Amino acid sequence: MLSxxxxxxxxxxxxxxxxxxxxxxxxxxxxxxxFFIFLVMFVVALILRAVRG
Known part of the structure; x- marks a missing residue:
């Protein structure tokens, strides 16, 4: 999406x-x-990764 x-x-x-x-x-x-959608998806992925460990 960033591309x-x-x-x-x-x-x-x-x-x-x-x-x-x-x-x-x-x-x-x-x-x-x-770009905004990409940033939102990136932050959600970071949060999910932090929660799951």
């Missing part, structure tokens, strides 16, 4: 360089959402 977030971030940066503001904004938003 998808990075891919959308790269798409956003390339679109911004070429002047496509709408596409850049949408791609950056998707990248932020995917």
């Amino acid at each position: 998808w977030a990075l891919a959308f971030l790269v798409i956003a940066l390339i679109a911004a360089v070429f002047g496509f503001g709408g596409i850049a904004s949408a791609s950056a938003g998707i990248a932020q959402i995917l």
Whole structure:
């Protein structure tokens, strides 16, 4: 999932360089959402690992 977030971030940066503001904004938003989901899943995995031992 982190790789998808990075891919959308790269798409956003390339679109911004070429002047496509709408596409850049949408791609950056998707990248932020995917990164947030990744962080939540990572924290949940850490907590579960700590609880299970």
